[in-house]
Amino acid sequence: MKAEWTTWAKEARERFPQANSALMPLLHRIQQAEAWLDEETLADVADLLELPVQYVQSVASFYSLFYQERVGRRVIHVCVGLSCALAGADALMHELEEKLGISAGQTTRDGAYSLREAECLAACDLAPVAQVNLRFHGRVSPGDGDRLLSEKVST
Amino acid sequence: MSRKYYLLRNREVPDIDQLAVYEAHDGYQALRQALSQGNPQDIVDVVKNSGLRGRGGAGFPTGVKWGFLPKDGRRRYLVVNSDEAEPGTFKDRELIEHNPHQLIEGMIIASYAIGAHEAYIYCRGEFLTGYEQLTRAVDEAYARGYLGENILDSGFELDIRVYRGAGAYICGEESALLESLEGRRGNPRLKPPFPAIAGLYGMPTIVNNVETIVNVPPLITFGAQWYRSMGTDKSPGLKVMSVSGRVKRPGNYEIPLATPLRTLIEDYAGGMLAGRTVKAVIPGGSSVPLLTAAQLDTPIDYEAMMAAGTMLGSGGCIVLDDSVCMVSAAHRLVKFYREESCGKCTPCREGTYWMTDVLGRIDAGDGEERDLEVLLDIADNMAGKCFCPLGDASLGFMVSAVTHFRAEFERHVHEHRCPMGAKLYDTINH
Numbered sequence A: 001m002k003a004e005w006t007t008w009a010k011e012a013r014e015r016f017p018q019a020n021s022a023l024m025p026l027l028h029r030i031q032q033a034e035a036w037l038d039e040e041t042l043a044d045v046a047d048l049l050e051l052p053v054q055y056v057q058s059v060a061s062f063y064s065l066f067y068q069e070r071v072g073r074r075v076i077h078v079c080v081g082l083s084c085a086l087a088g089a090d091a092l093m094h095e096l097e098e099k100l101g102i103s104a105g106q107t108t109r110d111g112a113y114s115l116r117e118a119e120c121l122a123a124c125d126l127a128p129v130a131q132v133n134l135r136f137h138g139r140v141s142p143g144d145g146d147r148l149l150s151e152k153v154s155t
Numbered sequence B: 001m002s003r004k005y006y007l008l009r010n011r012e013v014p015d016i017d018q019l020a021v022y023e024a025h026d027g028y029q030a031l032r033q034a035l036s037q038g039n040p041q042d043i044v045d046v047v048k049n050s051g052l053r054g055r056g057g058a059g060f061p062t063g064v065k066w067g068f069l070p071k072d073g074r075r076r077y078l079v080v081n082s083d084e085a086e087p088g089t090f091k092d093r094e095l096i097e098h099n100p101h102q103l104i105e106g107m108i109i110a111s112y113a114i115g116a117h118e119a120y121i122y123c124r125g126e127f128l129t130g131y132e133q134l135t136r137a138v139d140e141a142y143a144r145g146y147l148g149e150n151i152l153d154s155g156f157e158l159d160i161r162v163y164r165g166a167g168a169y170i171c172g173e174e175s176a177l178l179e180s181l182e183g184r185r186g187n188p189r190l191k192p193p194f195p196a197i198a199g200l201y202g203m204p205t206i207v208n209n210v211e212t213i214v215n216v217p218p219l220i221t222f223g224a225q226w227y228r229s230m231g232t233d234k235s236p237g238l239k240v241m242s243v244s245g246r247v248k249r250p251g252n253y254e255i256p257l258a259t260p261l262r263t264l265i266e267d268y269a270g271g272m273l274a275g276r277t278v279k280a281v282i283p284g285g286s287s288v289p290l291l292t293a294a295q296l297d298t299p300i301d302y303e304a305m306m307a308a309g310t311m312l313g314s315g316g317c318i319v320l321d322d323s324v325c326m327v328s329a330a331h332r333l334v335k336f337y338r339e340e341s342c343g344k345c346t347p348c349r350e351g352t353y354w355m356t357d358v359l360g361r362i363d364a365g366d367g368e369e370r371d372l373e374v375l376l377d378i379a380d381n382m383a384g385k386c387f388c389p390l391g392d393a394s395l396g397f398m399v400s401a402v403t404h405f406r407a408e409f410e411r412h413v414h415e416h417r418c419p420m421g422a423k424l425y426d427t428i429n430h
Helices: A003-015 A025-036 A041-051 A053-062 A081-086 A087-100 A144-147 B019-024 B028-039 B040-048 B061-069 B091-098 B100-114 B128-143 B174-181 B212-216 B218-226 B259-268 B303-305 B325-341 B347-365 B371-382 B389-393 B398-406 B406-415
Strands: A074-080 A113-118 A131-132 A135-137 B075-082 B120-122 B158-166 B205-209 B238-245 B251-256 B279-280 B316-321
Touching: A003 A025, A003 B279, A003 B389, A025 A041, A025 A053, A025 B158, A025 B303, A041 A053, A041 B406, A074 A087, A074 A144, A081 B238, A081 B325, A087 A113, A087 A144, A135 B128, A144 B205, A144 B259, B019 B100, B019 B128, B028 B040, B028 B100, B028 B218, B040 B061, B061 B100, B061 B205, B061 B406, B075 B100, B075 B174, B075 B212, B091 B100, B091 B128, B091 B212, B091 B389, B100 B120, B100 B128, B100 B158, B100 B205, B100 B212, B100 B218, B100 B398, B120 B128, B128 B158, B174 B205, B205 B212, B205 B303, B212 B218, B238 B259, B251 B259, B259 B279, B279 B398, B325 B347, B325 B389, B325 B398, B325 B406, B347 B371, B371 B398, B371 B406, B398 B406
Parallel strands: A074 A113, B075 B120, B075 B205, B120 B158, B238 B316
Antiparallel strands: A074 A131, A131 A135, B238 B251, B279 B316
């Protein structure tokens, strides 16, 4: 457990004192720092918020943005919704799979990239849309894979 | 084409997300007016009289919803649903990313009207930028005295907290949203009781969509009669429509309700891409049945859409052209619901799974003669039998596509390929 997590847990509980509302804010904050949530981290969160560890695992596993396996430094979400599909999202995904040598859902061996499908990202005006570490990149047409992979990311 | 916008007003103003700029464009004037009049019930009456209906999809009259709060002295909450994830819908994203203070101003007025002193914004997890915008704008509003104790010397007190979801479409369903906000898995609750009676932390709660609340400041400024001067008697006022698909200018467009669908597509969105014609339109987000090209003159209002066999829903309008394969489109949309089903109830969990499977094999040219009947049979076993609206929502497009384009489905089966020549996508197996 990192020392600052205790402070973060306290802050989350002050901000969201009722029910278990502090849980997701705390998971978000720790994941932002650690990139993903391993079993030990979830156990620490359970301790910090005085919740059963099974409960914390159950909540974390419900939500697709709580990563319970190691992810790359850049997590690329390609929207596969209908509007993006009409604009070529499948070909874009195919191109990224080829460039990275991985399938959707996997992480490159060097830990640089994870590639994931996203259900409609609510940016259909910019189709095809992708996110790099949850930042939107619009009109990423097939052929723009290199541009997407080299987007600057804030850490 | 120049149009006067209210909900999307100031979208061309740089830095309108900054408090000073928002104030310079009459921001928080509606709040001042609402607080200075000093009677919360008057605001409820304006909203009630305006006929404003919930813009998240259900279209329930907002003022009537507000009126359901029991007058029993218990603490009540306002929760704003910013978990926008209905395929084809992207209005709330623009509203929160671009003009967050407009939402906050609407929330303060709404909270004052219903007597809430705590309000929450449930922001979709994927909207990281939107979440940051809202968080920053809320901080600005506190610093300026629009939030906290004794707002603008009115004696009214309000705290707003921004809460981030983490990737689950089902949390847009209001009771699942409340579960998530309480730190649980986003499984929907049994209704009744409705949130107005027992909502967040068991207390009376109003859950409203972002766009709904964004209507509140202009309603205060211009009044219920102004709102009723647009649209129809039962569907008055303004709606933001998100247009995407095979049109020249995809984007958000604010329309007076009862504007014909054809006008939205041809005038607002610039018409179809060169050489393409309309095959079908999904007018209200992925959860509603399609309209055919012959139905383009349908007015965009709740009743006319219902009469045409579909729904206005969230206003996410996906335009499909003559080159789109309806089997692929149905496969794509049903797969979405399979991915997003929370798994709590059997008809939805199993039904979306099997429909995706059957549509997938028809799509791949491996369909069997009986598959169409299997699909409709699954749909029949889901309709009205799912725990929450998600299961039913998965049926609208698929059933209407089979109804209107049955021959296209049958050709996939008979010819063992897509007659449109649509290319199938295979994941590379690394």
